[in-house]
Amino acid sequence: MxxxxxxxxxxxxxxxxxxxxxxxxxxxxxxxxxxxxxxxxxxxxxxxxxxxxxxxxxxxxxxxxxxxxxxxxxxxxxxxxxxxxxxxxxxxxxxxxxxxxxxxxxxxxxxxxxxxxxxxxIGCLGITEPNAGSDAMSMATKAEKKGDKYIINGSKIFITNGPVAQFMVFYAKTDPAAGPKGISTFFFEVDKVKGVKFEKIKKWGMRTSPTALVTFEDMEVPAENLIGGLNKGVAVLTSGLCTERITLSGCTLGGQRSCLELSLKYAKERVQFGKPIASFQTIQEKLANMYCGYKAGKFLAYSAAAYCDTLTNKSGGKGTDLDRMAAAALLFNGEMGTKIGLDAIQIFGGYGYCTEYAISRHFLDQKLWEIGAGTSEIRRMIIARELMRDDFKSGL
Ligand SMILES: Cc1cc2nc3c(=O)[nH]c(=O)nc-3n(C[C@H](O)[C@H](O)[C@H](O)COP(=O)(O)OP(=O)(O)OC[C@H]3O[C@@H](n4cnc5c(N)ncnc54)[C@H](O)[C@@H]3O)c2cc1C
CATH class of the missing domain: 1.10.540.10 (Acyl-CoA dehydrogenase/oxidase, N-terminal domain)
Structure with missing residues (x-):
């Protein structure tokens, strides 16, 4: 080995x-x-x-x-x-x-x-809809073929970069009666279409990252803007989600690392009862837990990325080991990010509650990673599904 x-x-x-x-x-x-x-x-x-x-x-x-x-x-x-x-x-x-x-x-x-x-x-990707979040396959956005064009109607919500994007990839139903087998993938250049509206959504975390509600009203896109094959959108969506979950684990990992580094520095400098707070065992316990959590999550994410890089198609989806590894990387890191963020704020005491300190941003941003790119609950369902596969034999 x-x-x-x-x-x-x-x-x-x-x-x-x-x-x-x-x-x-x-x-x-x-x-x-x-x-x-x-x-x-x-x-x-x-x-x-x-x-x-x-x-x-x-x-x-x-x-x-x-x-x-x-x-x-x-x-x-x-x-x-x-x-x-x-x-x-x-x-x-x-x-x-x-x-x-x-x-x-x-x-x-x-x-x-x-x-x-x-x-x-700048690009954005539209999967989620107001009534189709975790159950993305129940999306209602429709693409109807008329001559050499598709006419798009519907909406997408929580679209990162929507307010600033020049280019969008999105999924829509091309055969609504076929359920998940009737979804296709499209793209468009924002300034080349009519009938699309991007409205900025206000958030308490992940501020600076713009998020939009996107509405399509008879938006026309050329037929050649359909990619990945007619009604093959689910394969496009699920294979892409693996590399997304692996690489976006880096967002929470970087935040975790800063929470640990900033907390360590602060705990050594902040004096109470005549001693640096780092000398108190309950503070040391938090620092030790933060270190172990960060290092464990780092291993999960980088080992999944390394495995992905060995694959010829570098792609996952249902029935692949990558699906389980990618879901595990973001599940663990998302939940660990929230825990580490909370411990960091506790170490900073009242100062951690003030926006002047970078630690407050690190804390606020972390919670997103239990929700975005499929929630923790959905990631657990994916991991369990792949573990229970009849041909599951590797990866432990
Ligand atoms: C800041 C931000 C950025 C985002 N960026 C994008 C983006 O760029 N593109 C995009 O397409 N989407 C994006 N999203 C959307 C994100 O992927 C969804 O919010 C997420 O998939 C959950 O969907 P939902 O919010 O509708 O929650 P829901 O699906 O309504 O879930 C609500 C709760 O119910 C739970 N739940 C649902 N179904 C089950 C089940 N079967 N078993 C157990 N529990 C269940 C969920 O886990 C959750 O806890 C973003 C979201 C945010 C907040």
């Missing part, structure tokens, strides 16, 4: 450059931007210059040709400063553009991906 938990020199360099950028460029803006709930201007141009936008894309599109380990590492590192903006970058580059890349034609990729890499375009 060969176990090697060290990052390569190239991966360390990626981590160092992203962390340097996040602390120099992002950090100074975060308190104000969080208060006004605005995404920093030029965020995607900055991440484009850093080489993060097209991290898994082929070099011919301007990408870095790297894997999901590097994507996870980049998202973890951004999240050491901002969990919310790491999610925003992930929603554009992994949920939207990487999903598009896996399913579009070569001609479509050559047109779209270079704009995603430079940051000229």
């Amino acid at each position: 060969a176990l090697d938990f060290t990052f390569t020199d190239e991966q360390r360099m990626l981590e160092d450059s992203v962390y340097k950028w996040a602390t120099n460029w992002l950090e100074p803006q975060m308190e104000h931007m969080y208060e006004i709930d605005e995404m920093p201007k030029d965020l995607f141009k900055q991440t484009g210059d850093l080489g993060i936008n097209g991290i898994v894309f082929d070099e011919k599109y301007g990408g870095a040709g790297l894997g999901y380990i590097e994507t996870l590492l980049a998202y973890e590192t951004i999240a050491r400063v901002s969990n919310a903006l790491s999610m925003t970058v992930g929603a554009s580059q992994t949920l939207c553009f990487d999903n598009f890349r896996r399913n579009a034609t070569e001609e479509q990729r050559a047109y779209v991906l270079p704009k995603a890499v430079t940051g000229e375009w």
Whole structure:
């Protein structure tokens, strides 16, 4: 058995450059931007210059040709400063553009991906609807074919980046009577269509990451904007969700790491009863638990990413080991993120309750990861389903 938990020199360099950028460029803006709930201007141009936008894309599109380990590492590192903006970058580059890349034609990729890499375009992905959340297959958005166009009617809710996006990938029913077997995947350029409205949703956490209610009213998209095959949307959706769950684990991991680092520093500096609070065993217990939780979650996420990178199609879905591993990575990290965030606030006492301290943002953002990309309850159902598969034999 060969176990090697060290990052390569190239991966360390990626981590160092992203962390340097996040602390120099992002950090100074975060308190104000969080208060006004605005995404920093030029965020995607900055991440484009850093080489993060097209991290898994082929070099011919301007990408870095790297894997999901590097994507996870980049998202973890951004999240050491901002969990919310790491999610925003992930929603554009992994949920939207990487999903598009896996399913579009070569001609479509050559047109779209270079704009995603430079940051000229921001993307969003629409699965969730007001009446179809965990039960995504019950979506009501319809796409009706009329000549060489599809006419789209319906709505999508909680769409990350919706208010700022130039490009959207979404799912709609092309054969409503066929249930899940009648769903297809579409894309459109926002400024090339009529009949779509993006309304910003107010949130108490993940501020700076813009979220929208998207309404389609007789929106027309060209028939060639259907990708992944007619009525094959479920396969597109479920295979993409695995890489999303693995790489977005980085958002919560980066937040967890900062909670631990900031708490450690604060506990050594803060003096009560004539001693640093770090000398009290109940504080030490929290720090030790935070460390164990972060390290365990890190192993789950990076081992899932490493496994994914070994697969030829780098894709999961029902009946695959990747489905179980991806759900486990985000389940554990989502719940651990909330626990670690709570412990960090407790260590900071009253100061942790004030927005001036970065720890308050780290805490507020963490709760999302028990909800977004499929809730904890749904992830447990996926893990159990895959464990109970007749041919399940590996991975323990
Ligand atoms: C900030 C934010 C960003 C998001 N970004 C996106 C995005 O970019 N694109 C997108 O498409 N969606 C996005 N989402 C939506 C997210 O994926 C959904 O909120 C999530 O899937 C849950 O759906 P719901 O909110 O409708 O909850 P519901 O499905 O209504 O669930 C409510 C509760 O019931 C539980 N529940 C439901 N069914 C079961 C069951 N069978 N067994 C046990 N418990 C169950 C759930 O676990 C949950 O606790 C985002 C959400 C948020 C808050």
